[in-house]
Amino acid sequence: MGMSTLIVQISAGLGLYIICLTFLALRRRFKNARFSREHGCLPPSQAPTDWTFNISRPFILSKVRKAHKFMPTQQESFHRNGNTFAFSIAGKRLIMTCEPENMKAILATQFKDFELGKLRHDNWGEVLGDGIFTVDGHQWEHSRAMLKPQFNKNQITDLEDLETHVQNLFSRLSLAENGGSVLNLHEYFLNFTLDFSTAFLFGKSVGSQLCQGQTSKFAQDLDYAQKVISFRVSLENFWWLYRPKKFTKAVADVQAFIGESVQQALDKQKSEKGKTSEKYVFLEALARETQDPVVLRDQMMNILVAGRDTTAGFLSWIVYSLARNPRVWDILRREILTDFGRDTPTYQQLKDAKYLKWVLNEVLRLYPLVPTNFRYANKNTTLPLGGGPDGLSPIFVEKGERCVYSVYSAHRRKDIYGEDADIFRPERWGEGKPRGWEFLPFNGGPRICLGRKCSLLYLCLALRGGGGVLHNPCTSCMIDHTPRSVRSILPSSLRFFRVTEGC
Numbered sequence: 001m002g003m004s005t006l007i008v009q010i011s012a013g014l015g016l017y018i019i020c021l022t023f024l025a026l027r028r029r030f031k032n033a034r035f036s037r038e039h040g041c042l043p044p045s046q047a048p049t050d051w052t053f054n055i056s057r058p059f060i061l062s063k064v065r066k067a068h069k070f071m072p073t074q075q076e077s078f079h080r081n082g083n084t085f086a087f088s089i090a091g092k093r094l095i096m097t098c099e100p101e102n103m104k105a106i107l108a109t110q111f112k113d114f115e116l117g118k119l120r121h122d123n124w125g126e127v128l129g130d131g132i133f134t135v136d137g138h139q140w141e142h143s144r145a146m147l148k149p150q151f152n153k154n155q156i157t158d159l160e161d162l163e164t165h166v167q168n169l170f171s172r173l174s175l176a177e178n179g180g181s182v183l184n185l186h187e188y189f190l191n192f193t194l195d196f197s198t199a200f201l202f203g204k205s206v207g208s209q210l211c212q213g214q215t216s217k218f219a220q221d222l223d224y225a226q227k228v229i230s231f232r233v234s235l236e237n238f239w240w241l242y243r244p245k246k247f248t249k250a251v252a253d254v255q256a257f258i259g260e261s262v263q264q265a266l267d268k269q270k271s272e273k274g275k276t277s278e279k280y281v282f283l284e285a286l287a288r289e290t291q292d293p294v295v296l297r298d299q300m301m302n303i304l305v306a307g308r309d310t311t312a313g314f315l316s317w318i319v320y321s322l323a324r325n326p327r328v329w330d331i332l333r334r335e336i337l338t339d340f341g342r343d344t345p346t347y348q349q350l351k352d353a354k355y356l357k358w359v360l361n362e363v364l365r366l367y368p369l370v371p372t373n374f375r376y377a378n379k380n381t382t383l384p385l386g387g388g389p390d391g392l393s394p395i396f397v398e399k400g401e402r403c404v405y406s407v408y409s410a411h412r413r414k415d416i417y418g419e420d421a422d423i424f425r426p427e428r429w430g431e432g433k434p435r436g437w438e439f440l441p442f443n444g445g446p447r448i449c450l451g452r453k454c455s456l457l458y459l460c461l462a463l464r465g466g467g468g469v470l471h472n473p474c475t476s477c478m479i480d481h482t483p484r485s486v487r488s489i490l491p492s493s494l495r496f497f498r499v500t501e502g503c
């Protein structure tokens, strides 16, 4: 075969390939346009594209993130482009929304059209395995069905251990305070919630608060592993390029540690067949559902991560908000002293503490612990709002497109919460407006947070009279002072923020 024949054949093949691609692209466009028409969709507003086709966007965002301005920057983009808009990076479109109706569609009414996606499964999965936080579809349904019964009220109200860990927290704070140093309260809260969570979940605490001046090895490994997976989210499809040796070792050590507890629970179950422990231990209860050590390890890891950082972050934001609002602090303190005194309150008393509930809601409104999140469409579908010049028509979402929803921005919308939406004012929760999907700190729909009641209970107990945060002279001493510097929220659902208090 001559050279020229070969060139002709290659050109013909290439031409055919291009024709096929063009045909497929046109067919896709045609099908999408028809779907869109049939569902009455109109295009959403489009955020501007820069000369790099927005390829530089992840780098810009990484700078914004480092400056702890990610969430305010995202909120500004909604002010500029509307409550729902499209945004393209290198021609790939994603949908941004802070519209409660759209969040309801993504998370509940059209739940089956959306999923967490492969990126989250593969990246987070290196630490969390195939646990409830990383899987979709049947695997998720199975995880949810297995874990849900472990979160019933009777089990989570058995919290005697909490007092010991609260006391350990205050001992550590007193020690640090006597040293006259600036405290990073968030670190203290992370150790507190780690100790408490491990006691509740595994039946024995890792005792990170007891490591004099240091964080336990387990806490260090867990923190580092989470830091790496959070960072990798910003690398998008290239997340796998960042896997330092230290990360592999930290993950192996954390998994081995949890694996050991799992084995002990399984051994205990074999030797004490039929007998139940006096104290409720999450792992032991779960081991009655499945005896697969890997499933148990992965699920325990997921629950630990889900509960520990969120609760510590919530506690930090409560202190941060109260420190800036002495009026609220006084009212809350009075309510707690009057209602509970020094006794451990009952579950019902905590539920009835009206002002406490308003304060917690207001903190969750302004500082949601998972401030922004996303789902991928797993089929061609729609969102109910955002299309057309008035934004009131449905919009088309193509299979594979990412829908980013911003709980942080929805919680600060002035058309929903009023002109003072940016202000911390717990009393707004007594003004009787229905919130529904406008208030979404724990997600909604079938994947609503399983630990929401449990976390509110931990917090109420930690804040209560007696040995609680609000009653402890050491904490009030810190809170009476203006915090020196406060960094802002990071957009990750695993790492949140730091509060640095100056005494």
Ligand code: HEM
Binding pocket: 132, 133, 144, 302, 303, 306, 307, 308, 310, 311, 314, 368, 369, 370, 373, 441, 442, 443, 446, 447, 448, 449, 450, 451, 452, 454, 455
């Ligand atoms: C203030 C504390 C907490 C907040 C704000 C919070 C918030 C959330 C949010 C927003 C999600 C949805 C994440 C997503 O789908 O992408 C979630 C899921 C979840 N949370 Fe929480 N959470 C808190 C505490 C806890 C605690 C203490 C536990 C357990 C001990 C827990 C267990 C879970 C589990 C298992 C899921 C996964 C549910 C599923 O996918 O079906 N959470 N949480």
